Amino acid sequence: TQLLEQSPQFLSIQEGENLTVYCNSSSVFSSLQWYRQEPGEGPVLLVTVVTGGEVKKLKRLTFQFGDARKDSSLHITAAQPGDTGLYLCAGASNFGNEKLTFGTGTRLTIIP
Amino acid sequence: EPEVTQTPSHQVTQMGQEVILRCVPISNHLYFYWYRQILGQKVEFLVSFYNNEISEKSEIFDDQFSVERPDGSNFTLKIRSTKLEDSAMYFCASRDDTYEQYFGPGTRLTVT
Numbered sequence: 001t002q003l004l005e006q007s008p009q010f011l012s013i014q015e016g017e018n019l020t021v022y023c024n025s026s027s028v029f030s031s032l033q034w035y036r037q038e039p040g041e042g043p044v045l046l047v048t049v050v051t052g053g054e055v056k057k058l059k060r061l062t063f064q065f066g067d068a069r070k071d072s073s074l075h076i077t078a079a080q081p082g083d084t085g086l087y088l089c090a091g092a093s094n095f096g097n098e099k100l101t102f103g104t105g106t107r108l109t110i111i112p
Numbered sequence: 113e114p115e116v117t118q119t120p121s122h123q124v125t126q127m128g129q130e131v132i133l134r135c136v137p138i139s140n141h142l143y144f145y146w147y148r149q150i151l152g153q154k155v156e157f158l159v160s161f162y163n164n165e166i167s168e169k170s171e172i173f174d175d176q177f178s179v180e181r182p183d184g185s186n187f188t189l190k191i192r193s194t195k196l197e198d199s200a201m202y203f204c205a206s207r208d209d210t211y212e213q214y215f216g217p218g219t220r221l222t223v224t
Binding site: 030031033035040041042043044045048050088090092097098099100101102103104105 | 116143145147154155156157160162167168201203205207210211212213214215216217218220
């Protein structure tokens, strides 16, 4: 059974600060996706990383895939209240089928 | 922008009744998935579907569950005899031949 652990589970910081959340596993994934989920809604795709060591930037968000394709991080620069939400990582496995194994989530709160 | 749609948004049913959850994937996508999320828990994979057949299913997806693509646009999940523990958010997702899975808004199933 593949597991993805996210840390921290909860994070509350002041507006303007920087933060990093982590997604770790002992399993290798063919790709890793980060989603954001609002209460009562479906996960919204933020980014997909595929290559070990890959770094992708989406405005103030920087995503990195570990060299061994087992872990990932999400770094937010100058956090804003609009960044508040639940961030989920999901690893794709079974190369070809690409079913997703979801992490436990990090609930982020940005305090104005 | 193309999106995955799901109906109904909320379904209430009595234990033992059959329910059909409906999804319209993004039109040029080839791979289809169902996931569920019990309140307060992780998103869990149920089943993947490609080329008109199931490509993989989880332990959760027992004989009470079935999927169908009855026409060129709809993708359905049927639960034959619902149990209390089937109460959850059910998400449909689809992708083309890239890694990126796009999720629908979900159907909240409540079994009483």
